[in-house]
Amino acid sequence: MHEPTLSNRRALLSRGQLIGLALVLALACALPFVVSNYRVFQFTLALVYAIALLGLNMLTGFNGQISLGHGAFYAIGAYTAAILMDKFGVPYWLTVPVAGAVCLVAGFLFGLPALRLEGVYLALATFALAVAMPQLLKYKGLEAWTGGVQGIVIVKPDAPPWTGLSQDQWLYFVVLGFALALFAVGWNLLRGRVGRAMVAIRDQPIAARAMGVNTAMVKSMTFGVSAMYTGIAGALGAIVIQFVAPDSFTLFLSISLVVGIVIGGLASISGAIYGGIFIQFIPNVADQISKAAPWAIYGIFLIVFMYVMPTGVAGFIRILVGRLRRGRDR
Amino acid sequence: MKFSPNRRTAIIAGAATLANIGTPALAQKKYGPGASDTEIKLGQTMPYSGPASAYGTIGKAEQAYFKMINDQGGINGRKVNLISLDDGYSPPKAVEQVRKLVEQDEVLALFQTLGTPSNSAIHKYVNAKKVPHLLLATGATKWNDPKNYPWTMGFNLSYQTEGSIYARYLLKNKPNAKIAILYQNDDYGKDVLKGVKEGLGTKGAKMIVAEATYEVSDPTVDSQVLTLQGSGADTFINITTPKFGAQAIRKAFDSGWKPLHIVNNVSASVGSVLTPAGLDKSVGLLTLQYYKDQNDPQWKDDPAMLEWRAFMGRYYREGDPKDASNLYAYLAAQTMVQILKQCGNDLTRENVMKQAANLKNLKLPLLMPGMALNNGPTDYALFRQGQLAKFTGTQWQLFGELLGTSD
Numbered sequence: 001m002h003e004p005t006l007s008n009r010r011a012l013l014s015r016g017q018l019i020g021l022a023l024v025l026a027l028a029c030a031l032p033f034v035v036s037n038y039r040v041f042q043f044t045l046a047l048v049y050a051i052a053l054l055g056l057n058m059l060t061g062f063n064g065q066i067s068l069g070h071g072a073f074y075a076i077g078a079y080t081a082a083i084l085m086d087k088f089g090v091p092y093w094l095t096v097p098v099a100g101a102v103c104l105v106a107g108f109l110f111g112l113p114a115l116r117l118e119g120v121y122l123a124l125a126t127f128a129l130a131v132a133m134p135q136l137l138k139y140k141g142l143e144a145w146t147g148g149v150q151g152i153v154i155v156k157p158d159a160p161p162w163t164g165l166s167q168d169q170w171l172y173f174v175v176l177g178f179a180l181a182l183f184a185v186g187w188n189l190l191r192g193r194v195g196r197a198m199v200a201i202r203d204q205p206i207a208a209r210a211m212g213v214n215t216a217m218v219k220s221m222t223f224g225v226s227a228m229y230t231g232i233a234g235a236l237g238a239i240v241i242q243f244v245a246p247d248s249f250t251l252f253l254s255i256s257l258v259v260g261i262v263i264g265g266l267a268s269i270s271g272a273i274y275g276g277i278f279i280q281f282i283p284n285v286a287d288q289i290s291k292a293a294p295w296a297i298y299g300i301f302l303i304v305f306m307y308v309m310p311t312g313v314a315g316f317i318r319i320l321v322g323r324l325r326r327g328r329d330r
Numbered sequence: 331m332k333f334s335p336n337r338r339t340a341i342i343a344g345a346a347t348l349a350n351i352g353t354p355a356l357a358q359k360k361y362g363p364g365a366s367d368t369e370i371k372l373g374q375t376m377p378y379s380g381p382a383s384a385y386g387t388i389g390k391a392e393q394a395y396f397k398m399i400n401d402q403g404g405i406n407g408r409k410v411n412l413i414s415l416d417d418g419y420s421p422p423k424a425v426e427q428v429r430k431l432v433e434q435d436e437v438l439a440l441f442q443t444l445g446t447p448s449n450s451a452i453h454k455y456v457n458a459k460k461v462p463h464l465l466l467a468t469g470a471t472k473w474n475d476p477k478n479y480p481w482t483m484g485f486n487l488s489y490q491t492e493g494s495i496y497a498r499y500l501l502k503n504k505p506n507a508k509i510a511i512l513y514q515n516d517d518y519g520k521d522v523l524k525g526v527k528e529g530l531g532t533k534g535a536k537m538i539v540a541e542a543t544y545e546v547s548d549p550t551v552d553s554q555v556l557t558l559q560g561s562g563a564d565t566f567i568n569i570t571t572p573k574f575g576a577q578a579i580r581k582a583f584d585s586g587w588k589p590l591h592i593v594n595n596v597s598a599s600v601g602s603v604l605t606p607a608g609l610d611k612s613v614g615l616l617t618l619q620y621y622k623d624q625n626d627p628q629w630k631d632d633p634a635m636l637e638w639r640a641f642m643g644r645y646y647r648e649g650d651p652k653d654a655s656n657l658y659a660y661l662a663a664q665t666m667v668q669i670l671k672q673c674g675n676d677l678t679r680e681n682v683m684k685q686a687a688n689l690k691n692l693k694l695p696l697l698m699p700g701m702a703l704n705n706g707p708t709d710y711a712l713f714r715q716g717q718l719a720k721f722t723g724t725q726w727q728l729f730g731e732l733l734g735t736s737d
Contacts, residue, residue: 036433037433038429038430038434150447151421151450153450153454156454241421243421243451245451248422248447250380252418
């Protein structure tokens with residue numbers, strides 16, 4: 001397929017996006033030097049969530065499989081990292097890819113039976129995973145590794161001395177590095193052949209099959225890769241928080257991730273970042289507005305966001321940019 | 331209501347301690363973060379939302395208590411500002427909120443952060459930052475470890491201490507007991523069990539004839555109780571939380587097993603455990619008490635209880651006067667006030683910690699008569715004693731002397 005006009009426009013778009021990307025990157029690199037360590041820690045967590053959200057968005061946004069259980073993969077990633085560091089003395093940066101690999105396998109295996117389930121039925125099956133996870137982590141047989149309800153305390157990694165960075169700044173850059181790599185991979189994956197196959201399965205499953213897309217394989221792989229992203233986020237999150245316990249990974253985490261992708265923008269790569277910022281900061285804002293009913297305020301935020309930006313923050317920005325461009329063209 | 335002389339002296343002594351404002355004050359004023367001529371800033375996280383939100387009332391009662399202290403002129407002229415944040419009982423959220431309290435709000439000390447998971451998550455951080463982490467609202471034993479974690483100090487009577495007091499009582503009064511133990515399969519249950527076993531020492535292996543566990547998610551503990559009964563035990567140590575406590579008490583009675591039944595303090599509430607179990611079926615139960623139960627009729631006209639009720643009526647009207655958490659919060663806040671008073675004008679984090687580990691003979695009127703809080707720099711545990719009580723069918727009847735682990 002060759003469409004010169006389309007690819008031309010795409011190239012134009014990506015020039016604008018390149019400038020935007022460079023700006024955002026410069027900002028992201030400057031950030032830890034202008035705000036306090038506590039804020040750096042919060043932004044680090046927002047980045048961690050953004051990685052998890054990108055994973056979930058692949059599955060739900062691009063592939064149309066709804067998961068209410070990604071908190072479970074987040075937990076598996078976190079525990080993999082924690083156990084490796086605590087019991088086997090593995091360096092922290094090495095635990096992250098291992099956690100990703102474990103979750104890739106776990107996600108792929110869970111994706112196989114989930115193939116038979118569509119829409120809300122899959123949502124329920126994944127929901128079951130999220131509900132079960134905290135209790136599985138408390139299971140007696142696993143206690144030697146998981147530490148049971150007590151959880152595992154992780155030693156916070158120091159920055160290498162040559163950087164002169166504080167622990168929080170260093171972790172921020174570590175997470176930023178992983179995020180950039182994962183977003184680049186995700187970008188390539190979703191904009192290419194695989195991405196088109198995923199979207200085709202979401203929109204026209206029968207047509208996709210007729211076109212020769214191996215639906216089962218793509219769906220399971222999407223589940224696996226999606227879980228891998230979320231698992232990597234979980235591992236990074238555990239290192240940043242320095243602690244894992246069953247109570248850290250309740251059902252609410254899974255729901256928050258779904259909220260994040262919807263608010264950020266379904267089937268949008270940049271949406272993951274907006275979503276990460278939302279789920280990290282909005283509960284705090286709500287808590288500051290009203291101590292008595294923070295979750296009511298949070299609910300109002302959700303409704304307002306959905307009403308004003310029905311396609312998420314990313315969609316809203318896309319519309320704004322489109323309007324600006326049209327105004328300039330005229 | 332009759333006043334025993336011992337109770338009256340306890341109250342007077344308690345009042346005297348509380349009135350004893352700022353004795354060792356240094357001439358020069360010294361301030362750490364969060365302290366000034368006019369204000370002392372404290373911070374805490376509380377589960378205002380989430381699975382443990384029932385405990386959120388502790389934070390509200392404590393804020394109300396400090397409001398009362400401030401209305402009365404504050405501590406050495408300084409108002410106490412307790413910043414209480416929601417952590418939803420989620421450890422990651424607790425880490426974030428505590429970092430906010432320490433790094434952004436710059437509190438002088440943390441006070442009564444609630445829950446074992448949340449406190450585990452911040453344990454290393456606060457010690458690295460050298461922030462006083464005081465009077466934690468959890469009974470885990472690990473908070474008393476001044477050698478490795480000098481900045482952390484628990485508040486509750488530790489679960490292990492409670493267990494070992496039961497063991498010592500049995501060793502003394504029923505040395506040939508055949509003991510059956512039911513416990514909740516988590517850190518709390520295992521902590522009490524460890525106390526019992528350590529208290530029994532070498533005789534434990536012979537005395538304990540059966541153990542059974544249950545999960546918080548189990549519907550009942552009936553089968554466990556029957557198994558324990560089948561072991562031929564004549565003594566039953568019941569380490570359970572309220573719902574299961576009530577079930578076990580009822581089952582142990584209905585099944586015709588009439589052991590010497592010790593129920594742990596967590597499940598000793600007349601209102602929420604013994605009444606649903608059946609007051610007639612609860613006659614003869616033993617437990618350990620360390621502060622007064624406001625639902626127990628014997629304290630109805632106790633001056634300390636009246637004072638507490640007046641506080642609830644005036645400063646915390648929306649709080650439930652039947653909820654033991656509100657009384658517990660009052661005790662914790664009183665202890666914190668005493669620590670701050672002892673600091674005088676030296677409000678550095680070092681001195682706050684030093685004074686917190688230097689509580690001597692603090693007789694809070696809501697504690698069991700004759701009880702006092704004591705600790706030192708090598709052993710932070712505040713509660714070392716409790717008093718055994720036997721249930722009469724209407725109330726807990728205290729008996730014997732105050733029991734501790736070291737007497």
